[in-house]
Amino acid sequence: MPTPKRSFLISAGLAALVVGLSGSQFAAGAATTTEAPVQPQASVQAPPASTIRNVVLAVHGGAGSIPRGSITPEQEKAYRDGLTKALQTGYALVKDGKPVLDAVEKAVNVLEDDPNFNAGKGAVFNTDAEHELDASIMNGKDLKSGAVAGVHHTKNPITLARMVMEKSPHVFMAGKGADDFALRNGVPYTTQDYFWTQRRWDSLMAAKGTTKVQNGAQPTSKDREVGGTVGAIAVDGSRNVASATSTGGLTNKQVGRVGDSPVIGAGTYANNRTVAISCTGTGEVFIRGVAAYDISALMEYARMPVQKAAATVITQKIPALGATGGAIALDPRGNLAAPHSTKGIINGYVTGDGKIVTRLYDDETPAS
Secondary structure (H helix, E strand, O other): HHHHHHHHHHHHHHHHHHHHHHHHHHHHHHHHHHHHOOOHHHHHEOOOOOOOOEEEEEEEEEEEOOOOOOOOOOHHHHHHHHHHHHHHHHHHHHHHOOOHHHHHHHHHHHHHHHOOOOOOOOOOOOOOOOOOOOEEEEOOOOOOOEEEEEEEEOOHHHHHHHHHHHHHOEEEEEHHHHHHHHHHHOOOOOOOHHHOOOOOOOHHHHOOOOOOOHHHHHOOOOOOOOOOOEEEEEEEOOOEEEEEEEOOOOOOOOOOOOOOOOEOOOOOEEEEOOOEEEEEEEEEEEEEEEHHHHHHHHHHHOOOHHHHHHHHHHHHHHHHHHOOOOEEEEEOOEEEEEEEEOOEEEEEEEEOOOEEEEEEEEHOOOOO
């Protein structure tokens, strides 16, 4: 039977070996980030895999279901191009040595400006046919955070969330006060019609039971509300992580309803000791389950790897509370998990060598 001293030496040696291997792998990945990002047409579809390694930045465009054949080739290209542009934008900043907070903010800006997603331009309508936008951002290095909810007149809510974090003593602002804060800090006023899109209007009419949509067509099973909440997570060569999430919420939601996306610890979380996370799904349940922080806590206190921790929360604990959703989670070593209890999740990632992968259809992303 080994003596206590010998057991300690064996354990220390194994720990050093693991740290050494992991550190060398990350360093090798970080060194390759000097290569230029690939072009949008160079992005590829992903083979199924539970944990993806050597990831620098990942984004998502909402959990749900997109079976093959349910969208046109043109729609598929539009979604993949949007994800790719966001990944390229964030990757270029990390490669140039900019803070990871910059990378996730700018990646989300791209998706907020893309009408295919439910954030910023293209956001869904509430029950009064208005747009109410929510967003949050978090820095894993110092746990500083910023969030806004119920924003009506700010083009890029994620940028306003960062402004709340950096230019106010607060973490969370809402409604008129958040929009006024934006104006006082030089953010241009944006009218509500900027966010309008025909397909989101059609979705509102369908939700209200109106039978006619654009051109008098009847809604069909293929008129699925593709493109939801958006988020980005990133890690740099020094193992600093950050996360950001932005959304328009739920179609036909009650005026004033706030989901998990702007709630630190529910829809967004980042901590250099553990993980960066952005969630998507039924916000009320993600708030009740403190989903994003729960993943981090399982990693920190139960010593679970990112894939197991994220899957435990997203595919077990959230469904047990009566809802579904998904998340992207990236640990400081560049290991990415994208679990979901829906049939799929729109997402993509870029690795240390600049390879971009986009995952759109249900069969491209495993459930855990």
